Amino acid sequence: SQQGEEDPQALSIQEGENATMNCSYKTSINNLQWYRQNSGRGLVHLILIRSNEREKHSGRLRVTLDTSKKSSSLLITASRAADTASYFCATDEGYSTLTFGKGTMLLVSP
């Protein structure tokens, strides 16, 4: 069963703008991971945030985690057309298996 729910389901922005995607989940987790998928191809691992962390950065990516609200957000700053993809959050409840959310489709227009 799916645990994460991404919001919004689809997001359309212009190049240079920031994109924010949210993920909510239902149970306690060990960590939460964000992935990118281009046109139904393989998943690219973006960032992992552990349950005892509140914020992590990687390049133009910023991830936050609020375990009290069971939610996470992914911020992509200064977006580029190449950022157009589907973005998924996935939670690890401690068994090393991942439960994926439904994903957010991001379209960045030149």
Place this chain on the structure above:
Amino acid sequence: SAVISQKPSRDICQRGTSLTIQCQVDSQVTMMFWYRQQPGQSLTLIATANQGSEATYESGFVIDKFPISRPNLTFSTLTVSNMSPEDSSIYLCSVGDLIRAEQYFGPGTRLTVT
């Protein structure tokens, strides 16, 4: 991160037949998993491929339909048996990094059943 390859990258199969998907990793890994992504959907875990023992299947997936082999720490296969159009999906293998806890995915196998 580990480099993961899958074969075939895509296939079109007749209903009632079976397809075996291979997953090869460039380094020894403890954890290997198989996921399914149905059209327009998110990923669902099929099973954990255990080296030297039977795979651990998630609810809704059974060994007769999705037999899995894991002969060593770098290789696994997933067979989709007696296929129907509902099996049309992308099948992805992944490996887990026990130290960093990150999970990496192969490029996927796009299966179409006609």
